Amino acid sequence: MLISKDDIAAFCEVLRKGGKKVVFTNGCFDILHAGHVTYLEKARSFGDCLVLGLNNDASVRANKGPTRPINSELDRAKVVGALKAVDYVVLFGEQTAETLIAKVRPDIYVKGGDYTLETLPEAKIVQSYGGRVEFVQMVEGRSTSNVIRKIQQGENE
Numbered sequence: 552m553l554i555s556k557d558d559i560a561a562f563c564e565v566l567r568k569g570g571k572k573v574v575f576t577n578g579c580f581d582i583l584h585a586g587h588v589t590y591l592e593k594a595r596s597f598g599d600c601l602v603l604g605l606n607n608d609a610s611v612r613a614n615k616g617p618t619r620p621i622n623s624e625l626d627r628a629k630v631v632g633a634l635k636a637v638d639y640v641v642l643f644g645e646q647t648a649e650t651l652i653a654k655v656r657p658d659i660y661v662k663g664g665d666y667t668l669e670t671l672p673e674a675k676i677v678q679s680y681g682g683r684v685e686f687v688q689m690v691e692g693r694s695t696s697n698v699i700r701k702i703q704q705g706e707n708e
Contacts, residue, residue, distance in 0.1 A: 552639050553628050559602070559641045560654040566600060567658075575657035577604030577648040579611045580631050581620045586689060588634065593687045594661040595636040603637050604651045607644045614646060652676045664688040 554562055563573050576594045580587055580603075595601040605628055611620040620627065624642055632640045643651045652660065652673045660677045664686045668674045674684045 553632060554602075554639050554641050556641055556643060556651065556654070559639075559651070560656075562639070563602065563655050563657070571600050572598035572659065573600055573602060573655065573657045574598035574659045574661060575602045575604065575648075575652065575655050576661040577606070577643070577651070579606045579615065579620060580627050581611065581615075581622055583627075583630050587631075588636070590663065590687055590689065591631070591634060591636040594685075595638075597659045597661060597685055600638040601636055602639045602641060602655055602657065603631055604643050604648045604655075605631065605640050607642045610644050610646060647672050649673050649676055656680055657682055659683045659685055661685045661687055 566573055574594055574597045576591070591601065591603070605624065606614065607624045608620055611624075622630070628640045628642065631637050641651065641655075645651070649672055653676055657677065660673060660682060662671055662673075662684070666686060668684060671684065677684050
């Protein structure tokens, strides 16, 4: 379910008041692959509902370059939102999810194992209100960049 950035704070507050443990993660999720699915399933396992902050098209271009995203923000939202592990999707346009994290105030914030508490700008916000940060190891060899490279080179898996 796609929720507007304007409504996400109140929505997550209702979830928490209902006794739900809110988990949050974020990213581009441009071309969905097994690594994404594994990561999102693990993120969801930390709580009762998973809110996914999805970079909008402009922020993907800023983060990944002018040829990205491959799929539009609404198409990406529809695809990740259809996954059993993802309960809610919210689009955001900043380069980091700091502003969105401050609105969502998740009980648990999940990011890939390529980050650390020191390199993750959102971590300080989560820790400031007593939330927890968890890191999930990425699936080796699974990335959107690898998928794009294989397509461009005509490789099979």
